[in-house]
Amino acid sequence: MDKVKVMIVDDHEMVRLGMKTYLLTEDRIEFLGEAKSGNEAAQLAKLYMPDVILMDLLMENGNGIEATKKILSFHPHCKIIILTSYYDDEKVFPAIEAGAHSYLLKTASAEEVADAVYKAVKGESVIASKVADKMMNRFRPQERKPHEELTSREMEVLQCLGEGMTNQEISESLFIGVKTVKTHVSNILSKLDVADRTQAAIYANRNGIVYRGGKKE
Numbered sequence: 001m002d003k004v005k006v007m008i009v010d011d012h013e014m015v016r017l018g019m020k021t022y023l024l025t026e027d028r029i030e031f032l033g034e035a036k037s038g039n040e041a042a043q044l045a046k047l048y049m050p051d052v053i054l055m056d057l058l059m060e061n062g063n064g065i066e067a068t069k070k071i072l073s074f075h076p077h078c079k080i081i082i083l084t085s086y087y088d089d090e091k092v093f094p095a096i097e098a099g100a101h102s103y104l105l106k107t108a109s110a111e112e113v114a115d116a117v118y119k120a121v122k123g124e125s126v127i128a129s130k131v132a133d134k135m136m137n138r139f140r141p142q143e144r145k146p147h148e149e150l151t152s153r154e155m156e157v158l159q160c161l162g163e164g165m166t167n168q169e170i171s172e173s174l175f176i177g178v179k180t181v182k183t184h185v186s187n188i189l190s191k192l193d194v195a196d197r198t199q200a201a202i203y204a205n206r207n208g209i210v211y212r213g214g215k216k217e
Helices: 013-023 038-048 064-074 089-098 110-121 129-139 152-162 167-174 178-192 197-206
Strands: 004-009 029-035 052-055 079-084 102-105
Touching (some): 004 013, 004 038, 013 110, 038 052, 052 110, 064 079, 064 089, 089 102, 102 110, 102 129, 152 167, 152 197, 178 197
Parallel strands (some): 004 052
16 A cells, blocks of 8 residues: 655654654655644645644644644645644634544554554544543533523522522512412422422522522522
């Protein structure tokens, strides 16, 4: 098979040297060159047109996200593998949105990085487990709390219950009939899946729903 043409982009010389030393031992990889900034990477990529680029994220004179966008604008078939120490949301999602093919952490072994290179040219992505967890959490529907199913009026009644008010006091405070209050209380107990108004009051206080002096706690 043809050799995979690879470039390394990282602002730390020791990282570049370490990766270069390993890649040169791989028979199936042709090492094209290295860059220490995003802008330099774009210039070299236009010159060499690599198959794969191992791209750091935080660099001066053009970061990895900017470089990824720039390179893919003139070389869309290039597979860019982010290789970084960072996996917070502010780094992961902009990199993926910029067009990064894979996202690895620098804790990965040299063998794992090489494997990601070979998979990239076959169209397969490799995502570090910590990064994959973040991606899944972002798109996984968040569980709704029981009180989010209450109507606005039921929320007002629940706030009153949390303050220990009786049905009569709730009626006078909200200007609704006692019978209506009882109906709302019954609906609240059902939706919160609690046994009585005392448990509903405890729920309201635990979830910061109670108001005192016009301000939510």
